[in-house]
Amino acid sequence: MIKQIARYPWGRIIATVVLAACGVIFMLPFLWMLSSSFKIEADVFKYPIEWIPKRWNALNNYKEVWFGSHPFYIYYWNSIKVSIGTMLLSVLVSSMAAYGFSKIRFRAGRWLFLVVLATFMVPQQAILVPQFILYRSIGLFDSHIGLIFLGSFSVLGTFMLRQFFMGVHHEYIESAKIDGAGHFRIFWQIAAPLVKPAIATYAILRFIWTWNDYLNPFIFLRSDPLFTIQLAMQKFTSLNGEFYSLIMAAAVSAIVPLLIIFVIGQKSVIEGIAIGGVKG
Amino acid sequence: MSANIRVKGGSMRSLQRREDAAGWLFVAPMLIGTTVLTLIPIVATFLLSFADWKFIAGIDALRWVGLENFRELVDDPKFQRSLINNFVFLLSVPIYMMISLALAVLINNLAYLKSLFKVVFFMPYISSVVAVAVVWQVLFHPSLGPVNHVLRLIGIADPPQWIADPDYALPSLMMISIWISIGFNMIVYIAGLQSIPREMYEAAEIDGASGWVKFTRITWPLLTPTTFFLLITGIIYSFKVFDLVAVLTKGGPIQSTTMLVWYIYEKAFVNLEIGYASAIALVLFLCLFFITLLQWFTQNRWVNY
Structure with a gap:
């Protein structure tokens, strides 16, 4: 001993x-x-x-990055718009579907869930070309709203939240129904508040993934004023090829704000990753 | 009596109908989204892989060529190169899993500073790949970069050119990928470690087991589900690698870092050969499909308790 x-x-x-x-x-x-x-x-x-x-x-380097010929504040604003838009829409769509698949006993539910499950196996990289053609023909190409749609129908989010909705007792829902509440009220006022921490975790993860996404903006954006921070970073690097202090200032600018969000939301991010074992 | 039953059955049926309507409404946005953005496109990829088509030439120029694209793929040296590079890239998966496990065990044994170390090792994973890649590009700078400076200091007179060198470009990308992936794997391993009951270790200690015996007899076997999960996730992730290639090497030098997704991009968006690109995409899809199936069917055999 x-x-x-x-x-x-x-x-x-x-x-x-x-x-x-x-x-x-x-x-x-x-x-x-x-x-x-x-x-x-x-x-x-x-x-x-x-x-x-x-x-x-420092002052000159960062001034050049943020307010120089390719001012980062524009691209920052773009990234914020796309990330928050994707986060909100994705949370709404995924939590509604998660509630529907776990708490509503409807006849088609089982096989519809299987259909959604099947799409999980399709890597986005394999369907880029048809998505591109589709976006070109319906006018969503080169637009922020198009990018937001691309990130918003997450099967992963639906799975993750469904696990948590399944933990909500059926008695709550049954008794609310007896009191005359419809599913929308039950969802908003009872079920969603009960799984709030899970929804918050998923929201932070979705925000981070969208912020760091490179593939979608790279393929689906063309005009410079719409670029997200990732595209701007690459463009800035190729324009300032030999000015390494500037490039590093741009890299710091691209990384640090997200690191701050991560450190603040550290617990839920790490728990979310550990629980779901998820990967964007 | 019978009238009563009929009324009851009727209201049951209308209840079920209302439940059905609510169900469809709730899942409708998700269903429409995945149908338009995933299901229809994957069918389209499948169909287009049998076609010869330049997108800008319009739909009239589309020609069905049967298996021609796949026949061409078999003899395409760049496709073979991409596939081989993808498989070489897979080697990084066990490497970062081992490092992550070692770090996870160490961190899990700490009394203090646990969350600090978690944040430190998780930072590369949370950082934007583009920014991180650009930083590494400068670190790897052949003549001026700090990496080669250190190598020269320790007596290597002629250090490699890293991403500019066809022999070292792919290993360089793998090193960066390892650095990025450790955080995620480590977090999942720590979660796995914490689910192992303490009593098992206490019982082993009473029997006089050494640290190594405890690791090989308790920790490792009980972690197999976690290991299996990380292995599959890692394989899938490495098949999808695109950012690092696009930012750092664009497939070069002399095709030494071309990979499947990069080749799809090049064929579709640079050469505009939609049919051929779709054929490569289909190969990628099938690779990942079989890995996923493998996971589903062998899952139970991997769980050791």
Whole structure:
């Protein structure tokens, strides 16, 4: 017994030290990005690396990124619009379907659920071409609303939320029905509030996935003023090829706001990923 | 009596009809969305893979060619290259799973700072792939980049050109992909570890089991469902890789990083060969379809308790 108590803290200390070392190595690319974004161009590739810049140029670098010839604030606004739009629509569509498939006993429900389940197996990458042709012919190509639709009919979200709606007791719903409430009222006033944490988790995940999505904007947007932050990042890089301090300032700008959202919503994001084992 | 029953049956039926209507209404948006955006397109992919068609030439130019596209695919060196690269890329999956498991075990044994380490290792996964790829591109810069600077410092006079070098480009992408994927795998492994009952370890300790024995006899077997899940997710994810290729290499240098999704993109949106691109897309779909089926049918055999 004594031996165990004595041994255990050592194991923990070693684990902490090993992890801290791994963590620092893991973070080096981020640290390098951050410190380079503050430097003047001539110091970016100066060795030994100045982790804390001696000559600061942060203000100019970030001003160029945010208000220069390709101002990031426009693309930020685009990303915010698309991400919030997708998040809201997707949460609505998925939670309604999840409620329908778990709490309404309708005859077609079972096989309709199978149909939706089957579409889960189709990778979007395999249907890009028909989607593109469809979007061109119905006028959704090169529009934010088109992008929002692409991300809003998530089978994954429906599954995830269905699990939680199934946990809502049928008695609640039956007694509300006896009191004369229809399914829409039951959904809004009873069922949805009961699974609120799950809905919030899914909403954050959907926001992050949409914000980071590259494929859809890349294929379905063409005009520069509509670009999301991911496309802007790529464009900025190709335009400023040799100005690495500027490129790093753009990279920091593209990453940091989302990191802040993640750190704030950390618990629900990590739990959501762990519970659903989900991946965008 | 009989009248009473009839009334009751009638109201039951109308109740069921109302329930049906509500059900359809609730799932309608989802159904319409998946039908228009997924079901019809996958049928279209299937049909178009038997056609020869340039999109801009209009629908009249569409010609049915039967299996011609697939016959061409078999002899297409770039398609073979893409398929091989996809399979090489798969090797990154077991590598990041092993690293993630090691990190998960370490973090799970910590008393303090657990959530800090979770956030640290999760950061690359949450960051935009485009931004992260651009940062790595600069880090990997052949002459000026910090990676090669360090390599020269430790005595490697002629370090590789990384993403500019046909031999190193694919491994470079795999390294970045490993760095990105560790966070997700680690979080799922930690969740798996936490579901293992503590009593099992306590019982093993009473029997005098060492740390290694506990790992091989308790942790690893009880984690097989998690491992299996991560393996399948990882395989599917690596078949869909596109962002890294599009941002960093565009399939080059000399086709060393071309992969299925990139090749679909190139054929469809650069060469505008819709039929041929659809044939590749169908191959991708079938690959993932069989992996998913494999998962469904072997799932139960993998669960060890």
